[in-house]
Amino acid sequence: MARIGVFVCHCGENIARTVDIEKLTQEISNISGVVYSNHYRYVCSDPGQKMIRDTIKEHNLTAVVVAACSPLMHEVTFRRAAQEAGLNPYLVEMANIREHCSWVHQDKIRATEKAKEIVKTIIDKIKFARPLQTIQVPITRRALVIGGGVSGIQAALDLAKSGFQVTLIERQPSIGGNMARLSETFPTLDCSQCILTPKMVEVNRHPNIELITYAELEEVSGYVGNFKVKIKKKPRYVIEDLCTGCGDCANVCPVSIPNEFDRGLSWRKAIYIPFPQAVPAVYTLDEKSCLGLNPLACERCSQICTAKAIDYQQKPEIIEREVGAIIVATGYELLPAEQAKEYGWGIHPDIMDGLEFERMLSASGPTNGVVKRPSDGKTPKNVVFIQCVGSRDPARGVPYCSKICCMYTAKHALLYKHKVHDGNAYIFYMDIRAGGKGFEEFVTRVMEEERVLYIRGRASRVIPLNGKLIVQGIDTLSNQKIDIEADLVVLATSIVATHQNGLDSKLKITADQFGFIKEAHPKLRPVETMTAGVFLAGAVQAPKDILESVAQASGAASKVLELFSKGMIEREPIVAQVNEMTCSGCFDCLRICPYGAIQKKEIKDKQGNIIKYVANVNDAVCGGCGACTVNCRNHSMDLFGFTDQEIYSEIIAIA
């Protein structure tokens, strides 16, 4: 016979105001199975929990119901308390009489009645609860990092230095990501390449890191601690181990196309290395721009290559790895050109986005750091920077703030003034958002010392006229229309999410409406996703600057380390279970299981003949959704924690 103890919480006034606690406690004590019922001001407090622990021992309780707030709030608290008193934690349930009753109703008599029914439902449920043991699952201590930008690099290095194996995959031929494109970084003006390339090289050299570039995630199966991933390595038609990076092949290649790394400001060959410091320093033959691989059209690269590194026969390769955790660091992109038409971007060569200007400012960039107009190569004397292009603009772009543009535009203007001493820089801004260490001082310096003209207001459009660009705008502080004759216009286009290409659904993580991956909790679990074992680093979650990306990457790495430091992972025992006696083996459950947790199992007689096949649940994989239970027509499948019998009792209790 069940010996159930019920603890009613006042939650200060939160419950007591609308529910007559005394009456409730009294009426509960009459429900069959209840041997103890009491109330307390805050059951979740230390004395409250102590009361539960003491009562379990004193009254030899077999189950505990706490009538208080939502189980999503404190179920863990009370289960732990019960466990400390020697009661199986799954014999503790919460009756939600706060969020679902006292807070949403006002009539005290009716609310008390409803609270009683809520508690009775849970009491009737718990009569059939079974003690459950957490499931222990082993861990593969290797991590997969997706994306070789600064976040991915940082996360991979942190893990590798802690002694764990890491596989880092990158979609592009080289790691480095967007940071490798930058000239100098705000607010300290460190050279971006100078601080990033040592880390890139370290990634390549580190014995614990397996770097796979020009590759994408193809398939993921498994679960936390035990993922199986398939990585698709695209053919680069150059054998990485043989290529010396001498560049002879590129010299003879007859095809020239705009270099994506330089945002089209320079040219590259069909066989190329995206930038001199690329890691790995290996050439890549771009299948699309090559004159032809099948049939072979020119073969010049192969003929000149003394290392015999060119292999036209390469095929996409699938690499399989077992990993225990996955860090997603796929970064960001800039708003596509089509969406900033009013500023003529993508139409006139002298109108460029921030990353193009970064390349132009970069000492290793297409102009070796000299500021030139792409159209005629002249030095621009008047440069207009327009902020919030697409950002904070729900009608044409995105409603959110891209966060880094205020700072990088200030940096752009400063670097421009340093390079062109007699030049004028104008910045159209909506608000200056410089919340960061040294950020406000930096902007002030740009305004006051560098004499960059900040114009508060929006530019309405940019009109090319007689070799100049007429920027029409408004200064909302002086309420004047402004026309500026510019030589060059730089647009701070908004940061948008990387096109995930199905990555989110492969990893069973969700993206928000803008495509940024959702964190498990916006404040308290910012680097985790709702899928256990999958973590986030960098701008894949939201626009971030380098500092934040690196901090989050280290945060994600430490979460992985937390996982790896355990001997076994403990999983909730809320899993499905088959009644092999009555299972008819239709395997509808297998068809719909989202976790692939169901296998066919042979049932044999004593002579070893197969009598039938039945479903079998892999506890370690089962996610506990219960979809299988409903597809099972004769209910041979049940779900611990939400068993048929428990649900039945609850339904009957409602009436």
Added chain:
Amino acid sequence: MNTQNQNNIKIAAFVCNWCSYAGADSAGTSRLQYDDSIRIIRFPCTGRIDPIFIIKAFETEVDGVLVSGCHPGDCHYSTGNFYARRRFNVFRSLMEFIGLDLRRLHFSWVSAAEGAKWANVVNKVSSEVKSIPNGKFKWALTYHKKNNGQNTEHKNKKTELSKKIKNLYESFIKEYNKPFPYEKENTLTEQLRTLAKNLLVNNKVNAIIGYKSSNFEKLTTPVVITNPESVNQLVWNRYCVNNLTSYLTRPKIKKLGKIGIVVKACDSKSIIGLIQENQINRDDIFIIGIQCDGVLENEKILEKCLSCSNRIPVIKNEYIYDKEIEIKLNVNVIDEAIKLIENSSIEERWNFWQEEFSRCIRCYACRTVCPFCYCETCITDKHRPQWISPSASPKGNFSWNLIRAFHLSGRCIGCNECSRVCPVNIHLDILNRKIALEIKKEFEYEAGVSIDVSPPLTTYRPDDSQEFIL
């Protein structure tokens, strides 16, 4: 209208833990006030909510049921609500068809952030339930007089609708029950015997399930032939009504090893289903299709034969036929009956089905003949917990017939054996056909056509219809 009743309604809400439960929490956190008739039961996912739970809740006479989960694409388990959406789409149509007032049954997507939506949904559902004028909800009615004369809510035995349907069936049979050209029955029987003997002698099969003449004229009975000498027992004629495929899943038959089976075109569809559901191996059966020009029971052609459009078995090893006889009447009396029911008022439908089901004596003949009722232990024979009362009581009958119909959704191939064998003539054919039509309309799926297509309730499309969900 009784105001007392209106204030004391009770609505069961089955919600998923991750979205709607948390959504209700969020309504609480925001102190949004809503109707106090709701009683929440927490599930991990809407995918865990079996329609049997809803039926049970109605059986305990709650006044309304709300099912709520995550918006499509937000499921914590990624796909649970997609399956739930399909399931409840079918279940809701079934409920509508039997005449449940749909103001009592609601579905919604409420996310963890949508506290305000939760409050609105609850208020909407409770106001809809309150707008039903009949006072306290009664789920299953007692139609026929008990010995002591009590518990009788309706004394009239047959409803108007059931009389209309009876007339409809009779008029169809009368009109179309013309002599069919059954000329070659003897030739086909001979061919069947020869083939059967060959198969048995050459050990291609260990047994053959077919028909034999019975002691009664104009009636055949199923037979299992294991001895080649006995093949002359096999017959093929217009009285071979049974769907023999239901034998394929019986343990005794399965033990025999490889089986030959005589099937009509309609019966062959159930073999597709049985293979899909892993009940038989295609390699373990030898399917002998046989030309069928329609079958008769009591000298009346079966309704299904009137609408039969494909006379060639969809799956077969051999096909015994003389020459193809084109008989396409294509008149579907069941579809006409469905239209008749659909055009009736809710009360008429409700009373019609209540009366139909109240006659059930729970003999389970329907279950025995159904090729898809192969479960080792039927849900109605499971008593812990007892979802369906096993007694021939109004509630038990109502639940049993609804659950059975739902369990056949997307699987029933329309052999109509259940309604043929029903000793009290419950129109199970109409119920099953209705669901099949609904599934065809919603999911473009027809049972018994292809082995490779997943059954409709074990798959989903992200853009499945969800107009019925709040």
